[in-house]
Amino acid sequence: MNSIQIKALGFAAILIIATIVVVTKMNIDVIHDSVNAITIGGAIAIATLTAAVAFKYIGQMKTDTASGELSEDNWDGIGEYKNELPSGWAYTFLAVFLWSMWYGLIGYPVWSYSQIGEYNEEVKAYQKKFEEVHKNADKETLQQMGESIFLVQCAPCHGNTGDGLSGKAQDFTKRMTKAQVLAVIKNGQNQLGYPMGAMPPGMASGEAAEKVAEWIANGAKGTPPAEFAVCASCHGADGKGNNGMAPNLTTYDLPLVQHVLEHGKKGIIGTMPAFKGRFTPVQEKALATYIQSLAN
């Protein structure tokens, strides 16, 4: 053993000890956490290998002499031995060569990789799995799912609590304000694409409109006023929208949420852009569940 070898061993030992010291100081659980155990094992292996390799080649340098047949080329008196390629190199080169032929002629043209293709498959597979898992989701799951979607996609305009940020967007704690109902009665409505089609402007006016608006704004509780009869032909006698034929005036039910997400909406508050194709049917159901829960 010469002094360089001793120094190399010492250096490796210092590395290992330093690693152990740092790990102990940081209060890391090495024994019970497999990832940490593998990491520290790797660190020790690297230090040991470094020492061993240094040990071997430094020893070899002392005894090795040049041997073999010289090639006839020489550069200013510096020659080159005609040694074989190391076999590891040669086989790797051969393997890479064969692989590149396969990839260039068959692999890439036949199974041409596309990032978009991978994305499409990923989304399709995920959506399918998602719809399957949550096909019969219970109310609590839908509620939680709806909340997380709401916080990301809806809260920036409607506020974290869904109160519409003091009139900047629709207030989900109520269905409609009196002013909104009056505006719709006055101007008509044809944005949401319900089967019933467009609502013509001026279905009611004056006191009749006031009474209807009052009743809806107060949560459509109890028997509707007689003036509601004209609305009832489309919205149903109870104002619940005739099973999805026309907008539900009492609560944010699933058809209403779906129609607004698909078409967007412009009202007296402002414009809501459409969110078409952004949610799966289960997510829409979840959103409707969550938004309905905000009313209480």
Place this chain on the structure above:
Amino acid sequence: MFHWLEKNPFFFVSGVALVISFAGLIEIVPNFAEAARPIADLKPRTVLQLAGKEVYMKDNCIACHSQLIRPFKAETDRYGEYSLSGEYAYDRPFLWGSKRTGPDLHRVGRYRTTDWHENHMWNPPAIVPGSIMPAYRHMWKNTADIETAYAEAVTVKNAFHTPYGPEFKKGKDAWEKHKPKVLEDAKKIVADMKGTEGMSKEELMKQIDEGKVPEIVALIAYLNSLK
């Protein structure tokens, strides 16, 4: 076989360069030429939107906001469709960005509205609780440089054949002719605004009547055009 190459460094280097460039030529160029073409229906930005883009660059929005939605499910769920290179064909420079302290903005025009931006730029935490975005109230005081934006449109039209109409010509006269159109666009934006403590809607309209477009109006026009 190739021993002689080792003795001719010049040929060797040229040969290596040739092989590598050939690979690049057949792999990169065709793909790039195809993908970088403007997508169908792509329109160059209007002068007002260009002025807004200048505001976006001046106030360094790119430091916190990217404009590039990658094809990953997590991104498309949040921001909408992934971006295509053809969509940036008329952006000089494009503003992809590489840092997302705030959200991506490439499709912000699809899901945010004029009045939302107005309220948000005036006081971000009031609209998005916990937001660390600073308020940009100077945008109400400063005037957007629509004349330079017009010059930019004319320049890219002449230099890169960006499809602006025949009315985009050099010179003061052409600009004076086009200016009312820019102000009209600005009024359309203001019509959807609601006014903040900074400036009421009427005051904004008055400014535009005087031929001055506040930066906030131009910026909102630009953000709405990101679809």
